[in-house]
Amino acid sequence: MGNSKKKKENIILHIDMDYFFAQIEERENPQFKGKPVVVGADPKEGKGRGVVSTCNYEARKFGIKSGMPISRAYKLCPQAIFLPVNMQLYKRVSRAVFQIAQKFSSKMERVSLDEAYIDLTGRVGSYKEARREGEDLRKIVFEKERLTCSIGVSKNKMMAKIACELAKPDGIRIITPVQAAKTIASMKVETIPGIGPKTRQFIEKKLKKKDPQIRDALVFSKSELADFFGKRGEEFYYKLRGIDKSPVEEKKEAKSVGKEHTFQKDTRDAKMIIKVFKRLVGDVHSQVKDKKINGLTVVCRYEDFETHTKQISFDAGKYTEEFLYKKSISLLLKFLTQSNKKIRLIGFRVKIA
DNA sequence: AAGTTCTTATTAC
DNA sequence: CTAACGGTAATAAGAACTT
Structure with a gap:
């Protein structure tokens, strides 16, 4: 490949709003700042049936997390401020945020109200430049919306998302291509998108080891993984090595x-x-x-x-x-x-x- | 036997 | 004293049913 068609280096950015729903509530109600805020189902004196949608970092100090039954959150911190989900408001804010993000590249994939991937490939020539872009985006989002977010930049969607996780909250993290595989080696296998609790348990059994790290799972061959997990298995083989070829693409219509x-x-x-x-x-x-x-x-x-x-x-x-x-x-x-x-x-x- | 359709499991946010 | 557990959507695999 020593000719004119030198391949452009893939550079993907992942942006994730910090504790999104709860942060919006703090913005709208400054008197909540510094107090534990939990957005989700009505706890009904501890008898509510829903779960926590999002909570701020003060609430997390009490052990409250997203997805947790609201009854449990109530037990952990009954004095927290419990708020219903105001989806209309969050949608409006989300649109405003991603309208800003869109300006950084026309190739953007919104994953949810608070997350998106932006393909910077070709638009920026280096990771150094990509970092400046990311810092810029964070700054503009805060100036315009008074909300913090975190950004990860790397060679593909998966690695950018992992980088973003490391940057949280209110930060930015770059993982260059050479660093990718090594950076994830010591992380839990569940860090890989698509590997959840069930798949982890299966891997634990195979390795006879609990809480396996990504490096532990590198012993599986591609065909072994395909045997274990079918179509997903081959994907896992690459993802465990920091490789993810999935493109940044606009969300399609719901099926x-x-x-x-x-x-x-x-x-x-x-x-x-x-x-x-x-x-x-x-x-x-x-x-x-x-x-x-x-x-x-x-x-x-x-x-x-x-x-x-x-x-x-x-x-x-x-x-x-x-x-x-x-x-x-x-x-x-x-x-x-x-x-x-x-x-x-x-x-x-x-x-x- | 192939092609649909139905059902469950798993994952993610 | 057992068991806390939403809502929405995608995808994959396998069973069941049709043709």
């Missing part, structure tokens, strides 16, 4: 839309269940009424957390709410008939053609 509801108390009250279900169908229908759909799924979680689904397919087309309701209600009723257990959650989802 399905759904809604779920967890009851305050587990129930078999058909009136109530049907009433809620009807609302779910209506809400989903209003989101997709001008889209062609070709299937639907009904979800039921019983009191013991056992979760089942029933689905039907039909010809792609635009359907009325009544049609969707008629098609789905019979599936829902089967869940009531086929078990005497109380029901914890019901859900309704449609597949977009």
Whole structure:
């Protein structure tokens, strides 16, 4: 390759807003600053059923974390400020932030309300320059929105995200290509996107070692990983080595839309269940009424957390709410008939053609 | 036997 | 004293059913 088509060096930036929902609440309510703030379900004196969506660092000092049952968060810190999720507000702020980010490259992939990847390949010529860009972005976001964020820069999406994790909160971290593999070697295998608790447990069994590090998992060959984990296995082989070829691309249209509801108390009250279900169908229908759909799924979680689904397919087309309701209600009723257990959650989802 | 459809498991934010 | 646990979406794998 010693000619004119010298390959441009890939440079990817990952931006992640710090404790996003809670930080916005602090911004809107300065009197919260310095106090523990928890955004999520209503704790209801410790009897609430939801989870923590986001919390600030003061709340984390008490052991509270995202995804934790709100009842547990309440026990850990009953005096915290518990706030409901104000999604409208967070969406508006998210749009403002990423409008700023967009100016740094037209190639941007928003992963969620608070995270995005930006492809700087070709736009900047070096990691030194990329660092300056990142610092710039952080500065502008803070000046315009009074919110802090963290940024990671590296040779691919996965490494940029890991770099960002290391930068948190309110920081920036660059991992150059030569540093990549070595930097992640001592991290837990769950650092790799796609490796969650179940996959980790499987790896633990294979290695006869708990909390395996990435370096430990390097002993597996590509074909071994493929045997263990199928299609994902080959990906893991590369990711464990810091390699990730996935492109930065705009989020595509949703392939399905759904809604779920967890009851305050587990129930078999058909009136109530049907009433809620009807609302779910209506809400989903209003989101997709001008889209062609070709299937639907009904979800039921019983009191013991056992979760089942029933689905039907039909010809792609635009359907009325009544049609969707008629098609789905019979599936829902089967869940009531086929078990005497109380029901914890019901859900309704449609597949977009 | 191949092609859909249905169901569950896992992951991520 | 057991068990704390949302909502939304994607993807993969395998079973079940059709053709």
